[in-house]
Amino acid sequence: MTDGVLAESRIDKRLRYLERIASNAASNLCASLKKILSADVAIDISKPALVALNAAYWQMVDGFKKENGFRDGERINPAKRAAITVAAIFLSPHAFYRVQGQLADHANHQDIFRLLLAAAVIEDFLCLPPRTLKAEQKHDLLVCVKRYLTAAGRKEDAFVHMLCLFMDAMWSSCGRPHSDDVD
């Protein structure tokens, strides 16, 4: 369903979108870390990792359409596309960037970066800023993402918990704390 010249163009455009949110996330992450660490942090985005992420996303989309009987021309709705993209981000085995300096010795920054990408995807796909998500919307999203990751054998993955924490952080700031009853 994604073959042909037109589909290839969409794939290229989607890669540009991924590069844009990754570059922005890297820039913001550097700025925030600089405030915390009082040291310069340099981040180099890995384009091959984003290319692999993009390829994985389209494969998952094709699989989803095939398994759910989509006809040619029918498109998956934004919520499911967001969930598929977030799952692809969390399931990617690749590091999305290289980091130099003080942060190089810490592994968690890669996880934080995935969370930033996931938040951007959710917001862009659904036109719903994370700060204004309703409780049931966040719950539904987390349920969906968690089921994808569970199906892929990563039920206890730290990314899932960190996503919950991330949403918790943003929701706490607007008075809607997260509950842990995702299952």
Add this chain to the structure above:
Amino acid sequence: MGHIEGYKPHPQPDRENKHMDDKERTSKPSLPPLWNDDSNLRMTNSHPSTDEDALLKRSIENEAHRADDTDDLLSFMVKRYDVQK
């Protein structure tokens, strides 16, 4: 990656699908509806566009507040980490 091992598709009771038997059609959906979505997984005119151009445009608009979001996230994690220590 692509296919997710163990994933079962939504039943499609209102669509012709020769690959699904009656048991599959009535089974519980493996993925829940999102955002009060009753569109049977498919894009409708009421959904925001996920065309690549629209996504990129929205992303650029949203960049204005993402620096603050990132600060919030890291501050939250630093506090949470300090509490756990």
